[in-house]
Amino acid sequence: MVDLYPQMFKRKSIRDYYLEPLEEDMLQRIREQIYKLEPLYGDIGVDLKIMSHDKVNPRMMKKAPYYLAAFSEDRDGHQTNIGFMLQQMDLFFSANGLGSCWQGFPQPKKQFLENSDKKFVIFIAFGKPKVQLHRTSTFEFNRKPLSKITDIKNEDLMEILEAARLAPSAINTQPWYFKGDNQIIHAYCSQPNILKALVLNKYVKIDMGIVLCHIKLAAEHLGKTVHFVSDDVGREKTPRRYEYVTSVKID
Ligand SMILES: Cc1cc2nc3c(=O)[nH]c(=O)nc-3n(C[C@H](O)[C@H](O)[C@H](O)COP(=O)(O)O)c2cc1C
CATH class of the missing domain: 3.40.109.10 (NADH Oxidase)
Structure with a gap:
């Protein structure tokens, strides 16, 4: 495979x-x-x-x-x-x-x-692509820096968060934010303002599924097991103007 x-x-x-x-x-x-x-x-x-x-x-x-x-x-x-x-x-x-x-x-x-x-x-x-299929470096990705999408500082999670950072999203909005520690990552999505929400609401939810897929694949690549859970602490920590989506338990 x-x-x-x-x-x-x-x-x-x-x-x-x-x-x-x-x-x-x-x-x-x-x-x-x-x-x-x-x-x-x-x-x-x-x-x-x-x-x-x-x-x-x-x-x-x-x-x-x-x-x-x-x-x-x-x-x-x-x-x-x-x-x-x-x-x-x-x-x-x-x-x-x-x-x-x-x-x-x-x-x-x-x-x-x-x-x-x-x-x-x-x-x-x-x-079949008519253009070059792959990027040659992660610098070619137009993405927010890690500091804008997480306050997690734990080095052990950086490889996983880097994979999350590079995930694609509709109009490249990157609507995600992550909190947590070495055992768990809480995932939040930004709530678009009312005007943008009419167009973006559906896509923001799809984007969150995309980024969770990147987190899972990266964690598994590092030999970890992943469980998606609804976590009360994660919910309580929801940043302003964000919505709690799920938490990723990493063992
Ligand atoms: C849910 C979703 C919908 C998208 N819809 C379109 C689309 O209608 N047309 C388009 O050209 N790109 C679309 N994209 C691609 C994004 O614009 C693209 O993923 C983003 O700009 C990041 O660029 P990259 O995928 O080349 O890294 C969509 C992406 C996502 C995740």
Whole structure:
């Protein structure tokens, strides 16, 4: 199995693709990977479908040959769950020489929207990249410094927090903040102001799933075990204008 960890330090959003179909064995590997994805909340029903571009209305975006469409039961936490699952795919594509990009605007064409009994949440576009696939250094990531996203000083957690820092987010808002100590990381998301909330609310929740995926993969890479828990102390420590999401227990 490919180690997704190194991908977090070199992946980037790809928006230019060759439109030719992928080889059948690559599509088969992608289907197998989709089957193996780990959910954040295993009790929320999810339906993931590969769609070719003729099934998608790309809106203002450049066409990609394929889209991974996420449908979900409409329950608390479903957007965060989708962020967590599909980020594993974003990294998988990067590890397999394919480009990908989260896409908030495109929608499935009407007949395909009705293809699932679940609610459409978001797409990840993917395919063979027309541009360079990877960044060559983490300096190429346009991200906030660690000091802006956490007050944790524990050296043991820095590698994990660095992986979190590099996570992608809608319009690169990086809405996360982390508190905690060496055993636990509490995750918070910023609350967009009322105007921005109309557009951003859904994406902020997906972004949180993405960053939690990076935290889990980094901790596991370091040989740790991760449990997501709801923690009263973490909730009490919620910074102003942030919302408590979850805590990550690291053993
Ligand atoms: C939930 C979500 C939605 C996104 N929607 C779009 C989109 O509609 N169009 C687009 O070009 N990029 C989209 N992106 C990509 C972000 O703009 C990109 O991840 C961010 O700017 C960081 O850049 P990087 O992924 O190259 O590191 C989206 C990202 C996320 C996480």
